Amino acid sequence: MPDLASPRRRVLDDWRANHQAGKQVAATQSDDLVALWSAFVLILMLLYLMIGQSPYKHQVELDPLTGAAVASPLNRMIWLALLGLSAPILWFRRAEVLNALMRLWPLLLMFLWFAATTRWAIDQPTSNRRLFLYVVNLVICVALVAGLRDARRMHAALATACAIVIIIDVVSWIVAPATSMTVLGLAAIHNHKNTLGSVMLLSGLVISPYILFEKRLPWRLFWGAMFLGCVALLIGSKSKTSMAILAAAILATPVLLAILRLRLGALHAVIAAGGLLLLGALFAWLTWSYGNGLDPLGPLRQITFTQRTEVWAFALDEFAKRPLTGLGFASFWDVDPKIQPSLQTGEWFAQPNSYTNESHNGYIDLLVTTGIFGLLGALYLLGRWTLRALTLMRRGLMARTAQGRAALPYAVYLGVFPLVFFVHNWMESSFFTANAMFGVVILLLGIDVDLRFSPAPVEPVRPRRALPVSGPRLLPPGWHP
Numbered sequence: 001m002p003d004l005a006s007p008r009r010r011v012l013d014d015w016r017a018n019h020q021a022g023k024q025v026a027a028t029q030s031d032d033l034v035a036l037w038s039a040f041v042l043i044l045m046l047l048y049l050m051i052g053q054s055p056y057k058h059q060v061e062l063d064p065l066t067g068a069a070v071a072s073p074l075n076r077m078i079w080l081a082l083l084g085l086s087a088p089i090l091w092f093r094r095a096e097v098l099n100a101l102m103r104l105w106p107l108l109l110m111f112l113w114f115a116a117t118t119r120w121a122i123d124q125p126t127s128n129r130r131l132f133l134y135v136v137n138l139v140i141c142v143a144l145v146a147g148l149r150d151a152r153r154m155h156a157a158l159a160t161a162c163a164i165v166i167i168i169d170v171v172s173w174i175v176a177p178a179t180s181m182t183v184l185g186l187a188a189i190h191n192h193k194n195t196l197g198s199v200m201l202l203s204g205l206v207i208s209p210y211i212l213f214e215k216r217l218p219w220r221l222f223w224g225a226m227f228l229g230c231v232a233l234l235i236g237s238k239s240k241t242s243m244a245i246l247a248a249a250i251l252a253t254p255v256l257l258a259i260l261r262l263r264l265g266a267l268h269a270v271i272a273a274g275g276l277l278l279l280g281a282l283f284a285w286l287t288w289s290y291g292n293g294l295d296p297l298g299p300l301r302q303i304t305f306t307q308r309t310e311v312w313a314f315a316l317d318e319f320a321k322r323p324l325t326g327l328g329f330a331s332f333w334d335v336d337p338k339i340q341p342s343l344q345t346g347e348w349f350a351q352p353n354s355y356t357n358e359s360h361n362g363y364i365d366l367l368v369t370t371g372i373f374g375l376l377g378a379l380y381l382l383g384r385w386t387l388r389a390l391t392l393m394r395r396g397l398m399a400r401t402a403q404g405r406a407a408l409p410y411a412v413y414l415g416v417f418p419l420v421f422f423v424h425n426w427m428e429s430s431f432f433t434a435n436a437m438f439g440v441v442i443l444l445l446g447i448d449v450d451l452r453f454s455p456a457p458v459e460p461v462r463p464r465r466a467l468p469v470s471g472p473r474l475l476p477p478g479w480h481p
Contacts (some may be wrong), residue, residue, distance in 0.1 A: 003406040036091050038147025039157040041085045045140065046161035048078055050199045051168075055189045058182045075435060076129075081137050086143035093146035100142055103450055106384065110377045111135065113178065114329040114432070117370050123335035130330035134434040141444040145451055154448065155410035159210060159223070162203035165189075166229045169196065173236065175191045185238030197239020198428070198437060203230045204246045205417055209409035223328040241427045249420050253412065260394040260415075301425020304358070306440055308360045308427070311349050315359040319368040326371035330434060333365075362431035370432075386418040388453040417445055 053074050090097055101108070114131055121127035169188040170179045180186060185193035207230065210223040234243055245361040259270055289296040293370045317326065318341050327341075334357045337343050342350045349356035367375045393415030396408040423441050425431050430438035 006475050030092070033114065034089060034147050035150065035153050036087050037085075038144050039153060039160075040090070041140075041401065042144045042148065042154075042157045043080065043164070044085070045082050045144070045440070046158065047164065048082070049435075049440055050161070050165045050202075051189055051344055052191055053078065054191060056179055058187050063479035070203045076133065078123075079133060079140075079435075082140055083136050086140045089143040090139075093143070096146040096149075097142060100146060100447070100451055104142075104447060106377075106381055107138075107446065107450070110381060111138065111372075113377060114370060117158060117326055117374070118331075120325055122339050122341075123331045124328070126452065127328045127331040128334045129435045134432070135332075137434060137440050137443060141440070141447050144444065145448045151410040151452075153409035155209075155413065156207070158206045158413075159227040162206050162230075163226050165199060166203055166226055168234065169199075169233050171468040173233070173300055176278075186233065186236035188233065193237045194239050194242070194428070195437075197234060197235040197242030198420045198424075200230045200234040200237065200239075201242040201246050201420070201424070204234070205249060205420060208250060208415055209412040212253075212412070213409045228444070241424070245423055249416055253337075253416055253462065256393075256415070257412070261397050274281065275469070307348075311356060311359050312361055312364055314345065314349075315361075315364045315368045319364070319371075322371065324371050325375070326367070326369045326374060329369055329374075333359075358429035359435075360428060362425035362433065365429040365433070366431060381446060382418065382422060382431070382442075385449050386422070386450045389414040389418050389445070392452060414445060415450060419440070431440050 048330060053072060057329060111134075114134075115147075118124060118127040118131055138327045148157065169180075169190075172188045173186060180188045182193055187196050190196045190199060194429075204227060207223050207227050211220060211227060214220045233245075234246065259267065262270065286296050288294075311459075315332070318332070330340065334340075342356065359368070363378075364376050370378075393411045396404060396411035399405050399408070420433075421438060424438065428438070430436040431442065433439040
């Protein structure tokens with residue numbers, strides 16, 4: 001009897017192993033489909049953020065009756081369409097989404113505070129609409145991060161969108177130079193030359209890691225050409241802020257990589273030395289200034305940042321009226337003209353020929369709209385994402401596995417972008433701003449970092465396979481351009 005039962009048991013075990021392997025192949029194919037769809041939706045979202053709803057429209061359209069910027073319902077329709085495209089991802093990744101909600105609790109608390117501020121907003125309907133739009137941005141970003149868990153696929157989708165826009169802008173500059181140029185500088189297909197500058201800044205940060213770590217010569221040449229096109233467009237835009245930030249980021253990245261490669265003790269020593277150096281320089285400057293009877297802030301008082309300081313002073317004066325609660329989420333600029341604070345002043349930045357719809361400082365805009373609690377929460381989130389992204393970058397540099405090394409280019413982007421965003425947000429308002437390109441990108445990155453981060457690096461465990469079973473894959477392993 002044992003001799004007869006043993007072959008039957010082996011047949012049954014083989015059938016079970018083949019059945020389980022077949023289920024794994026089907027699951028892999030399903031994962032590939034979800035990843036392809038997620039990459040497609042991400043590219044569409046980025047293209048819309050970069051190009052906008054009105055290509056080649058280089059001036060802000062003001063409503064002649066109200067004096068405020070015209071709000072188009074097309075924007076909401078496009079975002080709702082992107083939300084609809086994300087619905088299948090949410091369904092097939094529902095387990096990951098539920099887990100994400102547990103790990104994103106600081107971000108969700110921030111949104112609860114935003115919702116609370118809408119109750120006392122000076123323009124409640126506008127505040128509610130913009131909060132709803134940003135919640136839609138949040139849901140889409142959660143879906144995309146859940147659908148693109150492979151770092152190389154996420155990086156490939158980001159780089160593809162940037163390459164498409166670079167090609168479009170270069171062709172536009174060559175074919176239609178008169179339409180692409182403005183009095184201030186090159187705008188190409190975008191609505192403003194500063195928008196082109198921001199898009200090229202993002203593109204440079206996404207593409208440059210491919211040039212650093214790509215081993216295949218054809219792809220390195222391709223991404224090198226894209227980077228050169230990006231730099232040419234950036235120079236043509238005359239966007240000084242974006243040019244300076246990208247140059248500083250490119251020069252600082254090798255230094256950052258070298259520092260993160262250090263042993264933990266040496267790394268702590270470098271951080272401590274850098275902090276002491278800054279404190280020493282500050283102390284020396286204060287001592288010299290007071291010793292000579294000079295104002296330590298004198299040099300800063302002479303800098304206007306293209307008259308931005310006047311807008312900052314006005315916004316801070318409004319913040320002082322409601323320091324704890326703020327004026328309500330996104331309820332300060334482009335609201336009902338009867339109650340919009342800037343339009344009641346008659347200042348230069350409220351005139352039709354120089355209409356301003358932001359403080360050109362994202363931290364001040366958060367402070368004036370969501371109060372001290374809103375700014376502190378936003379700074380905590382940005383600091384959390386920055387430290388975790390740098391940790392992931394360090395782990396990528398220290399990785400011994402092929403999978404860890406392959407994810408290094410994306411880890412470099414994750415580590416550098418929050419630092420760039422911190423600086424960029426001093427000159428432009430994008431942090432927690434609905435429909436702002438950098439605002440949505442930092443939201444996507446922050447969610448991705450929180451879901452990738454773990455307190456200690458965990459090596460992937462390879463599942464045991466009972467029998468070698470072959471099956472077609474819809475995407476090659478580690479797919480990336």
